[in-house]
Amino acid sequence: MSKISDRIFFRNHCLCPRWLCFTFDNGLRRLIQNPERIVGPYLREGDVVLDVGPGIGYFTIPMAKKVGAAGRVIAADIQQSMLDGIDKRAARDGVRDRIELHLSSPDTIYTGEKVDFILAFWMVHEVPDSRRLLSQLHSGLKDGGRFLLVEPKVHVSRKKFRSLLSEAAQAGFALVESPPVALSYSALFDIHVLKGKRE
Numbered sequence: 001m002s003k004i005s006d007r008i009f010f011r012n013h014c015l016c017p018r019w020l021c022f023t024f025d026n027g028l029r030r031l032i033q034n035p036e037r038i039v040g041p042y043l044r045e046g047d048v049v050l051d052v053g054p055g056i057g058y059f060t061i062p063m064a065k066k067v068g069a070a071g072r073v074i075a076a077d078i079q080q081s082m083l084d085g086i087d088k089r090a091a092r093d094g095v096r097d098r099i100e101l102h103l104s105s106p107d108t109i110y111t112g113e114k115v116d117f118i119l120a121f122w123m124v125h126e127v128p129d130s131r132r133l134l135s136q137l138h139s140g141l142k143d144g145g146r147f148l149l150v151e152p153k154v155h156v157s158r159k160k161f162r163s164l165l166s167e168a169a170q171a172g173f174a175l176v177e178s179p180p181v182a183l184s185y186s187a188l189f190d191i192h193v194l195k196g197k198r199e
Contacts, residue, residue: 032182035062039119042146042188046070047116050140052109052133053077053123056085057099063119064095076102076110109136118147122184125156130164134171138191147173147189150181161185 039059043049045068054060054075064073075086083101090096102110118137127133141147149168151161165175165187173189180186 029058033184035059036066038150038179038181039063039117039148040066042117042148043067043071044116048113049073050110050115050118050137051075052118052120052137053126054086055082057089059119059121060086060099061090061093061095064090064098065093067098069098072098072100074100074102074110074112074115076104078104078106078109107132109133110140111136112140114140114142114145116142116145118145119150120148121150122152122155124149124164125151125160131167131171134164134168134173138171138173141191143191145191146176148179148186149189150184150186153183153185156185158185 035058039062043063043066045066047067048071049063049067051060051063051073054077057075060073060075064071067073075083077083080103083103086099087096087101090099102112104110118141120133120137124130124133137147147168149164151164156164168187168189169175172191174191176188176190178185178187
């Protein structure tokens with residue numbers, strides 16, 4: 001039965017194509033998944049944020065507005081077409097100077113400066129090696145930073161999400177809470193710090 005449901009709900013490792021993004025970025029979605037409500041509580045003015053697999057900027061642009069002129073959002077994606085979409089939309093919304101576009105490689109999402117907050121929204125299920133990704137994200141988060149992982153229920157089974165939580169713990173993340181996000185499984189993590197060192 002699980003194989004049948006995997007086929008019905010396209011539970012596999014495939015990238016969301018650029019042409020499909022309009023279905024994820026529209027006014028109707030904002031009624032169900034409002035970016036400000038979902039990520040706003042975790043952002044402060046001046047924060048440096050990493051948006052992993054940002055699509056065409058559904059969360060990137062609202063986060064850039066939230067962190068203010070002193071902050072920055074790094075949008076990291078392996079598809080240049082997605083980054084091009086963010087570039088145009090951010091310029092239109094007047095926040096292009098707060099967004100750094102980073103073209104990732106399939107094996108390395110981002111290895112730059114450490115950040116205050118990481119968002120991985122509806123994208124980890126597209127990654128063939130989630131363990132490697134989570135380890136990289138752990139390395140990129142500042143002590144005291146937060147990581148919000150959100151996966152779609154239609155593509156990700158409960159069992160698979162539990163497996164991701166286990167992998168996140170193995171990478172060094174500590175589960176803080178599971179904030180409600182419509183149509184999704186979610187987990188907010190931080191990093192334990194003991195005597196100035198990460199556990």
